[in-house]
Amino acid sequence: MENKSNNKIIIEVKNLTKSFNETMVLNDINFKLFEGESLAVIGASGSGKSVLLKNIIGLLSPDKGSIKINNVAMVGLKRSVKEKILLDLGITFQHGALFDSLQNWENIVFKVRNKEKLSNKDAKELAFSIIKRLGLNSDILDLYPSEISGGMQKRVAIARAICGNPKVLLFDEPTSGLDPVTGSLIDKLIKSAVKTVGGSAITITHDMASVCRIADKVILIDKQTISWSGTPKEMLKSDNAKIKDFIKSTNPKLFI
């Protein structure tokens, strides 16, 4: 599955293998993410999708294999260099991982404020300009994460990830726990975030509608490895039993 435009490779995962104690979670994972491409990673719960993401951002070390971001090998890289590379990435975690001792606006501009000096007023304005795009209003800016709903927290986490217009976005289940309308809004935002800055994205999701909206390319992780890959159109026509199950279980028309 090569990229038709022959763009630059942003992320390259080669022969990645990861086990916890005796349990193998990922085995011989290979894929490439090209510039301007949006990749969706699907798979059952516990199939190792989040583990894959954590390996890419260096929170876990693979047992075998290599990970390159912008042609820099991440495994065994000096921490200070790794941190600089991570600064150019926008990441959301599965459960948001918002800092509960900081107000929402401080969460959103956290990374940008580390890079450049911003007054509170400017930082709040920047945070507001982002949450507006996510369908949130300014009331939540001065609240703490614990004072807003789970769906709002998810959107604040996405706002934190896209603040500063990073060129590579990594989302771990960005639409889980959101109503379908907001989910669709988030999908559009991911798509536009990738297009606007000419960036690339990896999105881990269970939502097949979301996959069709945001992805140029899809990979399925099953039984520790990539068992299927293709475009969303190919996915809808696929004979793969797992893919069929996924589509069937998320398409309400098939139940009627």
Place this chain on the structure above:
Amino acid sequence: MNLIKSIFKICGAIGQKFFKFLSNIGHFFIFFITAIFWIFRPPWYFKKIFYQIIDIGYFSLPVVGLTTFFSGMVLALQTYNGFSELNNETTVARVVLTSITRELGPVLTGLMVAGRIGAKMAAEIATMRVTEQIDALGTLGTRPMQYLIAPKIIASLICIPVLVLLGNTIGILGGYIIAIFKLEFNPNIYLYATVEYLQWIDIIQGTVKAAIFGLIISMVSCYFGFNATKGAEGVGYATTASVVISSVMILTSTYIITALFFG
């Protein structure tokens, strides 16, 4: 044959525990060295250090003050009752002063702060760990050791010696109040005896102890919080372990320091 197998099994289990214990000590030592390194490395998060100083120093003062105040009062009463032949101003003042400045002030303050602040530090950091906030920090260009741990250690090193000095003063005041208003001692003689027996070595020793206790409380609490696993259960374990181990280390180290100063 079964008996030999059982013995091997028991020995294996003991050996495994022992090696795990050694491994934990090794991990703690690495954490300790790394934390010390980050204390001295800029940038320093002054706002966070300031908030920690307020939390550890200012908000611990009532509990430390009450504890040392009543300890001073009890000491004066017990000394008076226990030493019936020596129940004069000089003896009571001397016992209260020496006990408070050398042992009770630092140890009680250390234990109170371990209970109040150590538990809070461990629970806060452990919650951040299990909710992936620490992972998120690392991906946002901030080093968790520098941003979370170093301010807590710096603030503990500043605040606990100050708390001990204040606690000592309040404890001595507690003893004075009992001596004057209940035991009806002469206030001038009691005060004179207190000042006369006050020695620099006692104040220095108390302050050194306090600084070491500050280091113990912050390091142990941050270590258990930082390495928490298994969700809510892990947060509970980190909190309990930090208080228990800090308290045991405070009581052990107070003996070692006393032995070094006066041994």
